[in-house]
Amino acid sequence: MAIEHTAETLKSVIKAYDVRGVVGETIDEDFVRVAGAAFAHILRKEGETRIAVGHDMRPSSPSLSEAFAEGAASQGLDVTLLGLTSTDELYFVAGTQRCAGAMFTASHNPAQYNGIKLCRAGATPVSTDTGLGEIARMILEGVPDFGGEPGVVDKHDALDEYAAYLRELVPVPTGRTLVVAVDAANGMAGMTVPAVLGKLDIDIRPLYFELDGTFPNHEANPLDPKNLVDLQKFTVEQGADIGLAFDGDADRCFVVDERGEAVSPSAITALIATRTLAQHPGATIIHNLITSRAVPEIIEEHGGTAVRTRVGHSYIKAQMAQHSALFGGEHSAHYYFSEFFNADSGLVAALHVLAALAEQDGPLSALMQEYDRYAASGEINSEVADQAAATQRVVDAFADRAETVDTLDGVTVQLKDSKAWFNVRASNTEPLLRLNAEAPTKEEVDALTSEILAIIRA
Template structure:
C-alpha cells in the first residue's frame, strides 16, 4: 500500500493513487488503535473527493469503536474549535489546503486540539495502517453536530462590537470554504463585504486558493482599488491562513501583520507573552515591548509554535507565513480572528491600513522569504556561518542560522522537505543596506553552490 501521503505534520496526496476511500477507512481504524480516542470530530473541505473520503474515514473510526461527530463542510479551524470546545478525544479534518484540486489529505489533532504530527503519533498511525484489523466489540455511533453558531459566537468575542464602524472590506475565499463563515459573520457586523470568488466550488474555477502566489493576488487587489475598500482579505482553501491587502491594493508581507496583531492583542488584554518565529524578528520585538508584552522565539512550524505557546501560556503567536495562533482558540491557528482584530484596529484608530504598516516597513525593511535550490544545504549554511560570524553581535541556531549585526540581520534555514534554502534579511531603517546585503548573501550562496 502506498503511504506516501503521510508527511511530517499531516497527510497530503493525489486522489486516488496516494489517498482513496480504502486507505481512508484504514486510517480511521489506525487513528483509534493508536490514540484510544472514543469521541472524534470529523469535518471536510470543499474538494470534490472530500465527502467520499470523509465517509470512509468515519466508517473506519466507528468500526474501531469510536463515536463520530460529523460537523460537515467547514474549515480546519472549526475542527480545532469543535474538538476543544466540546471536549472531544480528537478531531480529523479532511483537506489538502492549497494543494492542486486532484489532491486531498487530513490534519489530525488529539485532546484539546493538540496537533498529531510525525514526532507524536502520526508515524505510528501510518505504521498501524499496514497491520490487520478486527472490528471493535461495539461499533461507534454516528451523529452530526452543528458547530457554526458556537464558533461564530466565539469569533465575535475577540472584538469590541461597540467600537466597530461601517467600512468596505474585500473578501476573497478563492472558492474555498471561507465564504460560508463570512456569510454568517456578516449578520453581526457593520461592514460591507465585497465578495470575490465567494462560492465554495471544489472545481476551483479561479485556480487553487493559495494567495501567497503572486499570480493569485490581483483579483483581491483589483477589487480593493475598484471599490475603494478599506482593506482586502484572501484565504487559502481551508482558511487557516489569511492574507491582507491595504486600501491601495498592496499585498502586505505576513511579517508586518504579526507585529500589528501582537500590538493590537496586547493593547486589548494588557500584556502577556507573544511567540514568534526566528526568520524576521526586529519589528515584532519592538512592537511587543512597546505594548508591554514579552516576545518569545520558537522554531518555525505549527507543532513547535503551539507547544511553545502552551509551555509559556502565550496569548498570541504569529508566523510570517500567515499562520496566527490564539490562546483562547485552544492555542490553534485561525484565519478569521486576525482580520477581525485588524478591522477593529482600523475602526478604533481611524488610521488606514497602509499608514499602520508603512511606518513599520520603514523602520524595519525586510527582503521577504527568498528560496534557492542548493545541492548541499548544510555545507552552504556552514560556510555562510563561518564567513559572517566574524564581527557578528549574536548568532543563534533556534531555527537554521540567524546572524545579527547592529544595523542588519539575516536568517538562513533549510526546507524540511526539499533541497531548498530560505533566506530572510532585515535592516534597521535602511532599505538600501537590506537590499545590498540580500544581494551579497544570494551571490555568496550561488558561489558556494558552484
C-alpha cells in the same frame, strides 16, 4: 488498485504535523480508512470516545472524510461528520466539545492534493512525535483488531455556533461601516466569511466566494504574491477600506490596505500583540524566528514578553501552552489565540484588524505605519542537491561579519553593527533551502539577498 507504501514513501505523505499527498497516487480512500482506524486505536487507548471529522471543498474531500470516519468507527469511536468546514471551525468543535478532530484539506496546495490535519480533544495538535509516527507504523504493520461494537456515525452543522463564538471573542465596534473586500479563492472562506462577518457593521465585497476545489481563478495560496494581485486590484476598484485574502481551508488571512498594498504578516502580528497587551498587561506573546525584528521590539515596548520559536504550528502551539502565552504569530499569516484553544484562525485575526480599523477614523495604511519598521526579502526558495553544504557555505562566507549565529531552526545570522539578519533553513520534504532576510532599508535587504542567493546557488 490499492496504493502500496513503504516506510520511505510514507515519509512523503505523513509529514511532521499533517498528512498530505496526491489523490490516487499517494493517498486514497483505502489509505485514509486505515489511517482513521489507526488514529482511533490510539485515541481509544487514551480514553477518548469521539472524533469530529470535517472537510473542505476539494472534489475528493467528501469521500475521503467518509472513508476515514468508517475506519475510526470500526475501532469503536463515535464519529461526528461536520461536512463542509474550515480548519479553524474544526478546531472550534474540538475545543468546545472536547473531542478529537480530523480535517480533510490540503490547505493552499493545488487541486490534485488532499490531506488530513489531526488534533486531540481541546484542539491539541498531533505531530510525528505525538501520534503521526504511530499511525505510520500501523499503516505499514496493520491496525490491531477491535472486538467491540463499532462507533456511531452522526452529522452536525457547527457553522452558526462557530460564527457566534468568533464574534463574541473579538467584538467589532459599530459606527464606522467598513467596506471590506474579501478574496476567498474559491475556498472555505466563501462559506465562513459571510457567516461570521455578515452580521456586523460591515459591507462585504466578495471575490471568488463560490466553493470550488479546482481553484478556477487562482491558487488558494496568498503567501505567493501573484495570488494577491486580483484582491489588490479589486480592493482599489471597490473603494474598500481593507482587503482580506484567505487560503483554501481559511486558517490563514492576508491583508491589503486601501491602496491595494500588501500588509506584512509581521505587522499584523505586532498589531494584534499590542491589542492583546492593552487588555492583558505583561502577557507573553509567541513569534517565530522568521517574523520581523519589529515584532519582539514592539512587544517589549508595550510591556510584554516575546518568546521566539521555530517555524511551524505544532511548535508554536506547544510554546503557547508551555509559556501560557495569549497570542502567537508567524510570517506565513498563521495567527494563534489562547482564547481559541491555542489554535490558529484566519477569521479571528481578521476580526482583530477590523476592530482596530473601526476604532479610529484613519486609513489602514496610516494605522499600520508604526508596525512596519524594516524591509524584508520574503521567503525565497532555492533548489539545491546538498542543503547542508550550501548552508555551510553561507555561514563560512559571513563568518567575519556575523555578530551571532544560532541554529534554533536552520541557521540565523545577525550581522555586526547592523539591524540586518537572515535565516537559511532546509525544507523537510523537498530539496529546497528557504532564505529570509531583513534589513533597515530595501536597498540593504536586496543587496544582502543577492549575495546569499549567489552563494546558495553556486
